[in-house]
Amino acid sequence: xxxxxxxRIFVAVVAEGSIARxxxxxxxxxxxxxxxxxxLEASLGAQLFYRHKQRLHLSxxxxxxxxxxxxxxxxxxxxxxxxxxxxxxxxxxxxxLESTAASRLPQVLARYHKAYPQVRVELTTGTNDALVTAxxxxxxxxxxxxxxxxxxxxxxxALFKERLTLISPLGHRRIKGPQDVAxxxxxxxxxxxxxxxRLHHWLGDASIATTxxxxxxxxxxxxxxxxxxxGIALVPESVLDTLPLAQVMRHPLPRQHTDIVTPLxxxxxxxxxxxxxxxxxxxxx
Numbered sequence: 001x002x003x004x005x006x007x008r009i010f011v012a013v014v015a016e017g018s019i020a021r022x023x024x025x026x027x028x029x030x031x032x033x034x035x036x037x038x039x040l041e042a043s044l045g046a047q048l049f050y051r052h053k054q055r056l057h058l059s060x061x062x063x064x065x066x067x068x069x070x071x072x073x074x075x076x077x078x079x080x081x082x083x084x085x086x087x088x089x090x091x092x093x094x095x096x097l098e099s100t101a102a103s104r105l106p107q108v109l110a111r112y113h114k115a116y117p118q119v120r121v122e123l124t125t126g127t128n129d130a131l132v133t134a135x136x137x138x139x140x141x142x143x144x145x146x147x148x149x150x151x152x153x154x155x156x157x158a159l160f161k162e163r164l165t166l167i168s169p170l171g172h173r174r175i176k177g178p179q180d181v182a183x184x185x186x187x188x189x190x191x192x193x194x195x196x197x198r199l200h201h202w203l204g205d206a207s208i209a210t211t212x213x214x215x216x217x218x219x220x221x222x223x224x225x226x227x228x229x230x231g232i233a234l235v236p237e238s239v240l241d242t243l244p245l246a247q248v249m250r251h252p253l254p255r256q257h258t259d260i261v262t263p264l265x266x267x268x269x270x271x272x273x274x275x276x277x278x279x280x281x282x283x284x285x
Contacts (some may be wrong), residue, residue, distance in 0.1 A: 004076055006040045007069040009033055011049070014066055017055050025213040048204050071107040071138070078272040086145075088274040089118035095143035096123060098189070099219055102159050103238040106142070115221055116250055119274045129192035135265060141275055142266040146194035153268055159282060160262040162236045164195055167248040175251035178203050185231030190215040194260075197233040202257045223248060 012022040017267065023030040041048050046061035058066065077090035096105055101123060109121060124131075124140065131143040136151065148156045166175060173180055181203070188196040214231060216222050219239045226233050227247035234253075240246060252258070264282065266275060 002072070004045075004072065006036060007072055009036050010040060010071050010151060011073065013037060013049070013056060014058060014062070019056070035201055036068065039132065055250045076273070078274075087118060088116045088272070090272070090274060091120050091122060091274065092274040092278065093122045093141045094124070094140070095134055095140040095145075097128065097131070097144060097146060097262070098125045098217075099162075099195075099239045100144045100160065100238045101125050102219065103242055104262070108282065112278055115281065116274065116277055119277075124247040127189055127192035128194040132265070135267065138267070138270075141270070141272060142264055142278070144262055144264055146260055146262060148263055148265060154265050155268040156263040156265045157259045157279060157282070158263050159198050160238075162238060162260045162262055164198060164234050164253070164260065165237050165240065166199075166232060166234050166251040166253050167223065167226050167240070167246075168232045169226060170247055170249055172232075172249055175232075185212050185214055187214045187216060187225050187231045187233040189217065189222075195234055195236070198257055198260070202234075202253060 006231070009022070009026060009028075010028050013019060016022040016025060019030050019033050019037075023033045026033065037048065044065070047059050048057040048062035048065060050059055051057075074091055086112075105123070109123070112119070113121065124134070126134070128146045131140065131145050131239055132149045134140045135143050135154070136149070142276075144159070148154065166181075168175060168181075168184075186196075186199065186203075188199065190196075214225065216225065219235055220243070222233050222235060223240070223243055223246050225231070237250075240248075240250070264279065266279075
């Protein structure tokens with residue numbers, strides 16, 4: 001039978017990569033940590049670590065256990081918080097589009113941290129599809145995305161109104177329709193980005209083909225490449241507003257291609273006290 005205390009020791013050793021450092025973190029003596037790990041391995045009938053160059057490395061069995069250990073500890077923290085009617089605490093794993101993380105979340109997270117200092121927020125950025133997958137696979141507790149997945153297991157609340165705008169290098173002809181970008185390169189986040197799909201839908205409506213696509217993972221890089229003359233891109237105006245020195249032209253597109261609402265999504269049946277507190281705070285933003 002797995003004990004939560006054993007799981008905490010195991011997770012600490014994984015995080016620190018050494019018995020000695022884990023012992024210091026847990027305020028235990030190293031021999032006690034070593035004994036508890038050996039007892040855990042004996043009870044499971046599996047070796048959890050390999051030792052290599054003075055560091056401990058997870059075995060395949062250890063890799064399998066670490067994900068379960070994290071889930072058990074999070075559930076334990078949530079249960080204690082809920083039953084004890086205490087302030088939210090523990091880990092809150094959030095995902096966000098890169099644009100949302102840069103332009104919308106700094107003030108949100110600062111206010112949340114001030115109100116709930118016992119919650120440790122872990123923020124991961126990615127494309128819309130990658131974030132949805134991570135949520136459904138329980139690697140995230142909630143995510144700020146561009147498109148709500150068609151899943152009965154997911155709830156959402158609409159939050160930030162975004163407007164996308166097409167940008168081009170300075171001196172580009174005025175873009176009034178897809179025919180004005182024929183032959184231009186498209187610069188965008190990799191496949192899975194909802195804004196990229198919006199741009200391709202706009203181009204596809206007129207059957208306009210671009211020469212090639214350049215996949216980048218940062219809006220700063222995308223805007224810089226557009227400014228350098230590499231191609232065109234569709235980006236949120238909120239991101240451009242944080243880059244006042246960007247050397248690009250803005251070209252408004254029809255609203256059906258550019259107006260979008262950023263929702264927060266979460267698994268309906270799994271709501272920690274920390275997540276509920278965040279949602280309540282977002283209602284009052």
